[in-house]
Amino acid sequence: MKNLTDFSNIGVSVSISLFCYDGGEKKILTVVNKKQPFKNALTLPNKIMKSDQSLEDVCSEILKENIGNDKIYMEQLNAFGKVYRHPEGRIIDISFYGLINLEKDSVVLNIENNAKFINLETNPELAFDHNEMIDMGLKRIKRRMKYRPLGKNLLPDQFTMKELEGLYGSFLSKKFDKRNFRRRILEMDFLREVKKVQRNSRGRKAILYEFDPKKYNNYSKTGF
Amino acid sequence: MKNLTDFSNIGVSVSISLFCYDGGEKKILTVVNKKQPFKNALTLPNKIMKSDQSLEDVCSEILKENIGNDKIYMEQLNAFGKVYRHPEGRIIDISFYGLINLEKDSVVLNIENNAKFINLETNPELAFDHNEMIDMGLKRIKRRMKYRPLGKNLLPDQFTMKELEGLYGSFLSKKFDKRNFRRRILEMDFLREVKKVQRNSRGRKAILYEFDPKKYNNYSKTGF
DNA sequence: CCAAAAGTGTTAATCTTACACCCATGA
DNA sequence: TCATGGGTGTAAGATTAACACTTTTGG
Numbered sequence: 087m088k089n090l091t092d093f094s095n096i097g098v099s100v101s102i103s104l105f106c107y108d109g110g111e112k113k114i115l116t117v118v119n120k121k122q123p124f125k126n127a128l129t130l131p132n133k134i135m136k137s138d139q140s141l142e143d144v145c146s147e148i149l150k151e152n153i154g155n156d157k158i159y160m161e162q163l164n165a166f167g168k169v170y171r172h173p174e175g176r177i178i179d180i181s182f183y184g185l186i187n188l189e190k191d192s193v194v195l196n197i198e199n200n201a202k203f204i205n206l207e208t209n210p211e212l213a214f215d216h217n218e219m220i221d222m223g224l225k226r227i228k229r230r231m232k233y234r235p236l237g238k239n240l241l242p243d244q245f246t247m248k249e250l251e252g253l254y255g256s257f258l259s260k261k262f263d264k265r266n267f268r269r270r271i272l273e274m275d276f277l278r279e280v281k282k283v284q285r286n287s288r289g290r291k292a293i294l295y296e297f298d299p300k301k302y303n304n305y306s307k308t309g310f
Numbered sequence: 311m312k313n314l315t316d317f318s319n320i321g322v323s324v325s326i327s328l329f330c331y332d333g334g335e336k337k338i339l340t341v342v343n344k345k346q347p348f349k350n351a352l353t354l355p356n357k358i359m360k361s362d363q364s365l366e367d368v369c370s371e372i373l374k375e376n377i378g379n380d381k382i383y384m385e386q387l388n389a390f391g392k393v394y395r396h397p398e399g400r401i402i403d404i405s406f407y408g409l410i411n412l413e414k415d416s417v418v419l420n421i422e423n424n425a426k427f428i429n430l431e432t433n434p435e436l437a438f439d440h441n442e443m444i445d446m447g448l449k450r451i452k453r454r455m456k457y458r459p460l461g462k463n464l465l466p467d468q469f470t471m472k473e474l475e476g477l478y479g480s481f482l483s484k485k486f487d488k489r490n491f492r493r494r495i496l497e498m499d500f501l502r503e504v505k506k507v508q509r510n511s512r513g514r515k516a517i518l519y520e521f522d523p524k525k526y527n528n529y530s531k532t533g534f
Numbered sequence: 535c536c537a538a539a540a541g542t543g544t545t546a547a548t549c550t551t552a553c554a555c556c557c558a559t560g561a
Numbered sequence: 562t563c564a565t566g567g568g569t570g571t572a573a574g575a576t577t578a579a580c581a582c583t584t585t586t587g588g
Contacts, residue, residue: 098402265580288537516568
């Protein structure tokens with residue numbers, strides 16, 4: 087394969103906005119930057135692409151490095167290409183977002199990189215144009231969940247209707263009426279009851295649901 | 311600015327799916343490829359990015375070169391990054407789509423490149439992954455027009471309701487009921503009547519509309 | 535037996551769809 | 562005067578939104 091460096095001295099990096107929903111809060115994976123001029127600043131996990139890698143390969147590498155697991159739902163967001171966006175040189179960045187659940191997806195945070203999930207309610211300030219990337223990810227999720235199911239990647243395998251409602255409420259920044267929410271979701275027909283019920287320290291038992299994989303995937307592709 | 315070629319030998323290109331709506335048909339700008347192995351194949355207009363350019367700068371260059379006008383509505387679509395997508399080497403492509411009207415936007419087609427608008431109904435076959443890009447563009451427009459106004463960039467400054475209906479019908483591949491269409495569009499409140507009326511060779515005069523720029527732009531940003 | 539959490543239905547309002555005739559015009 | 566294309570309204574059906582009480586359970 088021919089080397090193209092004669093007509094293009096541009097570095098390509100990939101960044102990931104990895105969202106989770108944990109304890110009723112949206113969180114995002116950050117690492118601490120090691121190089122000047124933004125040394126010690128928070129950033130999204132990212133990596134320079136090598137010429138034998140696809141975009142997805144770079145995603146995998148970033149995920150493995152930072153959480154030890156690359157079996158994560160990912161979607162491409164956007165390319166960021168302003169000339170002076172990166173102080174180290176000419177680097178364009180292809181930004182992805184991903185969804186993860188901290189209970190069912192195995193996660194080993196990279197201590198070396200100071201990888202951790204931080205609460206989005208705290209409005210963290212990240213270096214580079216990484217806040218823009220997060221915002222774009224959140225917007226994309228918000229839009230997407232209006233015509234496609236959401237939850238499989240963010241919730242544990244089994245969950246109550248209230249938990250699902252919390253998730254929707256959190257990402258859409260809106261409070262749902264629980265009767266209407268339950269009806270709408272059940273009409274969409276991608277959940278099934280797990281016969282067992284769960285107990286919460288007090289009060290009545292709740293029905294546990296899980297996603298019907300076929301129906302979920304169909305709607306996930308084609309929308310409602 | 312530091313040269314990054316030591317850790318990334320990747321070329322970056324930009325491609326544009328430039329759509330127009332002309333004679334009731336969707337068309338797209340293509341050029342004829344000059345290099346092997348796809349010599350003489352149709353492709354989307356595209357260009358290798360130079361390190362002092364932003365993505366938007368490359369778009370401008372492509373547009374100027376092929377239609378002599380870069381004042382065109384553009385949005386980024388997607389980055390295409392498969393390792394073997396380009397036979398000439400390792401090139402990732404950032405794909406954009408644009409919307410143009412052939413009457414009001416000045417267009418001088420580059421003869422050298424064989425630039426022309428071809429009808430999408432003919433299902434043209436393009437080289438590389440360019441058909442995928444077109445499909446993605448069409449899908450994006452389709453989705454977008456459900457919650458944002460469309461037409462300003464595709465129609466002449468003044469147009470009849472029927473023309474707007476045709477545009478919507480064409481991009482959404484669906485036939486509208488003219489009474490319902492008219493009502494819905496007018497309720498959206500981004501059109502204004504141009505007092506004058508137009509005559510079509512035969513029959514009653516039609517009301518000419520134009521977009522109210524403020525309202526159109528607001529909805530364009532925030533959606534309905 | 536009571537406090538806490540889960541579950542359940544109905545009604546009014548709104549939005550969507552389907553549908554057919556009259557109007558203005560030029561030939 | 563008639564053929565052509567443009568414009569208009571209404572009613573039935575579907576969807577959404579608002580709203581409060583009963584059930585189950587553990588302490």
